[in-house]
Amino acid sequence: xxxxxxxxxxxxxxxxxxxxxxxxxxxxxxxxxxxxxxxxxxxxxxxxxxxxxxxxxxxxxxxxxxxxxxxxxxxxxxxxxxxxxxxxxxxxxxxxxxxxxxxxxxxxxxxxxxxxxxxxxxxxxxxxxxxxxxxxxxxxxxxxxxxxxxxxxxxxxxxxxxxxxxxxxxxxxxxxxxxxxxxxxxxxxxxxxxxxxxxxxxxxxxxxxxxxxxxxxxxxxxxxxxxxxxxxxxxxxxxxxxxxxxxxxxxxxxxxxxxxxxxxxxxxxxxxxxxxxxxxxxxxxxxxxxxxxxxxxxxxxxxxxxxxxxxxxxxxxxxxxxxxxxxxxxxxxxxxxxxxxxxxxxxxxxxxxxxxxxxxxxxxxxxxxxxxxxxxxxxxxxxxxxxxxxxxxxxxxxxxxxxxxxxxxxxxxxxxxxxxxxxxxxxxxxxxxxxxxxxxxxxxxxxxxxxxxxxxxxxxxxxxxxxxxxxxxx
Amino acid sequence: xxxxxxxxxxxxxxxxxxxxxxxxxxxxxxxxxxxxxxxxxxxxxxxxxxxxxxxxxxxxxxxxxxxxxxxxxxxxxxxxxxxxxxxxxxxxxxxxxxxxxxxxxxxxxxxxxxxxxxxxxxxxxxxxxxxxxxxxxxxxxxxxxxxxxxxxxxxxxxxxxxxxxxxxxxxxxxxxxxxxxxxxxxxxxxxxxxxxxxxxxxxxxxxxxxxxxxxxxxxxxxxxxxxxxxxxxxxxxxxxxxxxxxxxxxxxxxxxxxxxxxxxxxxxxxxxxxxxxxxxxxxxxxxxxxxxxxxxxxxxxxxxxxxxxxxxxxx
Numbered sequence: 001x002x003x004x005x006x007x008x009x010x011x012x013x014x015x016x017x018x019x020x021x022x023x024x025x026x027x028x029x030x031x032x033x034x035x036x037x038x039x040x041x042x043x044x045x046x047x048x049x050x051x052x053x054x055x056x057x058x059x060x061x062x063x064x065x066x067x068x069x070x071x072x073x074x075x076x077x078x079x080x081x082x083x084x085x086x087x088x089x090x091x092x093x094x095x096x097x098x099x100x101x102x103x104x105x106x107x108x109x110x111x112x113x114x115x116x117x118x119x120x121x122x123x124x125x126x127x128x129x130x131x132x133x134x135x136x137x138x139x140x141x142x143x144x145x146x147x148x149x150x151x152x153x154x155x156x157x158x159x160x161x162x163x164x165x166x167x168x169x170x171x172x173x174x175x176x177x178x179x180x181x182x183x184x185x186x187x188x189x190x191x192x193x194x195x196x197x198x199x200x201x202x203x204x205x206x207x208x209x210x211x212x213x214x215x216x217x218x219x220x221x222x223x224x225x226x227x228x229x230x231x232x233x234x235x236x237x238x239x240x241x242x243x244x245x246x247x248x249x250x251x252x253x254x255x256x257x258x259x260x261x262x263x264x265x266x267x268x269x270x271x272x273x274x275x276x277x278x279x280x281x282x283x284x285x286x287x288x289x290x291x292x293x294x295x296x297x298x299x300x301x302x303x304x305x306x307x308x309x310x311x312x313x314x315x316x317x318x319x320x321x322x323x324x325x326x327x328x329x330x331x332x333x334x335x336x337x338x339x340x341x342x343x344x345x346x347x348x349x350x351x352x353x354x355x356x357x358x359x360x361x362x363x364x365x366x367x368x369x370x371x372x373x374x375x376x377x378x379x380x381x382x383x384x385x386x387x388x389x390x391x392x393x394x395x396x397x398x399x400x401x402x403x404x405x406x407x408x409x410x411x412x413x414x415x416x417x418x419x420x421x422x423x424x425x426x427x428x429x430x431x432x433x434x435x436x437x438x439x440x441x442x443x444x445x446x447x448x449x450x451x452x453x454x455x456x457x458x459x460x461x462x463x464x465x466x467x468x469x470x471x472x473x474x
Numbered sequence: 475x476x477x478x479x480x481x482x483x484x485x486x487x488x489x490x491x492x493x494x495x496x497x498x499x500x501x502x503x504x505x506x507x508x509x510x511x512x513x514x515x516x517x518x519x520x521x522x523x524x525x526x527x528x529x530x531x532x533x534x535x536x537x538x539x540x541x542x543x544x545x546x547x548x549x550x551x552x553x554x555x556x557x558x559x560x561x562x563x564x565x566x567x568x569x570x571x572x573x574x575x576x577x578x579x580x581x582x583x584x585x586x587x588x589x590x591x592x593x594x595x596x597x598x599x600x601x602x603x604x605x606x607x608x609x610x611x612x613x614x615x616x617x618x619x620x621x622x623x624x625x626x627x628x629x630x631x632x633x634x635x636x637x638x639x640x641x642x643x644x645x646x647x648x649x650x651x652x653x654x655x656x657x658x659x660x661x662x663x664x665x666x667x668x669x670x671x672x673x674x675x676x677x678x679x680x681x682x683x684x685x686x687x688x689x690x691x692x693x694x695x696x697x698x699x700x701x702x703x704x705x706x707x708x709x710x711x712x713x714x715x716x717x718x719x720x721x722x723x724x725x726x727x728x729x730x731x732x733x734x735x736x737x738x739x740x741x742x743x744x745x746x747x748x749x750x751x752x753x754x755x756x757x758x759x760x761x762x763x764x765x766x767x768x769x770x771x772x773x774x775x776x777x778x779x780x781x782x783x784x785x786x787x788x789x
Contacts, residue, residue, distance in 0.1 A: 002760060016499055017496065017497045018495070018496060018500070019495075019500040019501070020515075021499040090632045090647065090648070090650060092628075092631045092632050093631050093632075093674070093675065094624075094625075094631065095624070095625045095675070095677045097677075097679075098498075102497040102677075104675055116652050117652075118739070119652065119654065120652040121656060123654040123655045124654075124655060124656070134710075140733075241494070243494070244494055257507070257511060257514050258510055258513065258514045260540060260541075260542075260543055261543075262542055262543030262544065263545045265543055266542050266543065266544065267537060267540070267541060267542055267543060267544045267545070267572065267573070268571065268572060268573040269537065269571050269572055270541060270542050272571075275542055280542050283542060284484070287510055287539070287540075288507075288510075289503060289506075289507040289656070308714045316559075319541070319613070320541075321537070321538035321539075321541045322541055322542070330500070330505075331495065331500065331504070331656075332495065332503050333503040333504075333505055333506040333507050333510070333539070335541075338695040346514050370652050382661075383644055383658075384657055384659065385657075387511075387514070391769070439655075440655065440656070443654070443655045443657065445654060445657050445659055447659055447661060451663065452658050452659070452661030452662055452663065453651055453659075453661075454651045454652055454654070457652070457654050
């Protein structure tokens with residue numbers, strides 16, 4: 001197949017780059033859009049015509065003053081209302097590349113619907129950069145962001161203490177904020193776990209930056225001689241991506257998206273290219289994207305169908321667009337053939353044999369509530385998990401997170417931006433797994449059956465009885 | 475690739491292979507996952523196919539997603555009546571080769587029936603919205619794949635991979651669903667439809683590197699060729715039936731290529747010697763101007779030109 005192996009640096013100079021996804025999260029006016037603009041600008045991802053347009057608009061609006069420069073925030077604020085109001089409304093995606101990596105940046109605004117935006121950006125992120133205004137220090141918003149990142153098990157968290165120029169590059173101010181951040185992190189359990197357990201955020205780095213002037217963004221600054229750590233971009237270039245950590249540890253999981261069974265209807269271009277029509281008459285393969293782990297031809301796998309006992313068989317083949325693979329791994333999209341002719345359909349999961357626990361119709365979960373419509377006990381909702389959507393009843397809400405103490409406090413409903421625990425009863429059992437150990441098969445959406453909107457991000461937890469001590473932790 | 479390696483290093487490579495995809499493979503895998511999700515969850519999807527490079531890559535990804543089966547949906551082309559003839563020829567050959575059904579929405583027919591009015595500037599790109607929505611309604615398409623990319627424009631940068639459109643085809647940028655993990659929510663009510671953008675996360679350079687790697691055929695005007703052109707609005711415009719120079723605009727022959735392929739009346743060429751796909755990859759990597767800025771008159775109208783068109787139901 002065409003997969004380009006990523007080689008150690010000394011083997012080949014023209015290496016294919018890898019993808020690294022990160023998000024930024026911050027509060028109002030902490031200069032997040034400016035930081036993003038600075039990263040794009042200094043990594044030369046902004047082309048001349050875009051820069052000209054931004055420079056024109058900046059001067060029209062009288063931006064600049066003594067800096068005489070351009071308003072870097074205009075590079076990311078894409079919507080008319082955003083530019084008019086000078087605020088960022090929605091998650092914006094940005095792209096830039098260095099020699100080592102291609103970056104996908106989810107820029108998540110901090111004021112309205114902040115949890116919705118942060119959860120959205122962080123759900124796919126390998127790392128998240130949290131901004132703090134050096135003049136303001138750790139705010140409630142910062143605590144909220146860090147708790148969401150801990151809940152979502154984002155592998156790396158970087159705290160950028162921005163506007164360090166406005167506190168005269170003061171080491172004392174930086175150290176105080178750094179200590180406050182580390183205190184919050186300790187309360188949350190961030191950075192305390194051994195690397196690679198995926199139970200906790202692996203590391204937490206605090207960097208003094210000035211997005212406006214570029215200090216410690218792309219290059220290390222001479223104006224912060226007391227800081228001997230790396231610049232932000234250096235960190236982003238070298239951190240291991242989440243799937244790099246995960247695939248080594250996790251067992252194979254493959255939610256079936258659809259069955260490829262062309263019967264007579266083979267692709268004319270494939271036939272023209274010499275595909276053996278007879279040999280493919282009874283072709284049957286299961287298409288999907290490997291969510292976790294890896295699989296080899298000959299591996300023993302279980303097919304999990306809701307309401308049935310797992311059926312065990314072996315992998316007969318792994319196909320991708322005319323190529324036969326011996327092995328495939330997350331996040332590859334492939335088609336898998338099985339040795340036995342089972343009835344397998346969309347919504348079933350193929351998993352490494354003996355690694356999954358029994359499917360369950362009782363769902364205990366942490367929910368990030370993302371809708372203005374509150375969650376009430378007794379509500380009927382839809383749960384989308386992997387490639388299956390089932391009806392569900394909200395049996396109880398067992399508490400919501402208090403930001404001051406990071407403890408669950410009693411609650412019977414959840415409102416916009418709340419994080420809480422709930423128990424749901426599913427109309428059909430699902431192969432649920434603890435999100436702590438499975439960032440994909442432990443995740444689900446809560447959907448409104450009436451208008452189809454997404455209400456919440458859900459993270460599967462173990463039944464409270466199984467781990468008494470986990471009950472009050474997020 | 476392993477042929478470059480000594481026996482000693484093979485083991486290292488195998489370990490690396492099992493952990494990380496290249497960025498191009500990761501983008502391809504993500505796009506195929508999205509295409510399969512839409513096909514599995516919607517009744518009647520269609521793919522917008524203009525013969526432009528992004529839609530050609532989309533169709534190529536669809537063939538890979540369903541191999542060895544046929545691509546299980548029709549393609550939809552909104553014909554402005556101002557297309558480059560070689561692009562229409564390419565479109566028809568491609569549809570034939572893959573055995574697809576082609577649905578055409580015609581701007582010209584709407585103008586002929588008096589349901590659309592020609593604009594003073596002669597540009598027909600913004601006029602595509604009405605025939606597009608009409609074709610979606612007539613054919614009862616509930617999901618429409620587009621080749622839109624978030625790096626193209628600031629409004630596109632905010633759009634979801636599955637983007638809900640109301641009964642009037644409108645996009646509401648302030649009221650979008652959160653898109654979490656790789657779980658796409660395509661639920662919609664009667665009359666609504668969804669635009670799906672599987673290559674949202676690709677950049678122009680990714681597209682070209684992929685075209686090179688996969689050896690994908692494109693219409694010839696993406697590569698350097700000699701053409702009669704005249705200068706207008708800081709771009710080179712081709713001389714053609716619908717694109718005539720004004721008396722003061724001098725016609726000259728230049729070696730040019732197109733970075734985007736749209737309506738002939740508003741798409742400009744760039745001077746270029748890039749005659750092969752690898753030349754283009756190098757050129758794009760070194761480019762200092764965005765593709766839309768360089769070649770699309772309709773996006774120069776205002777800073778929010780794309781946002782305004784999208785809110786009305788544009789691609």
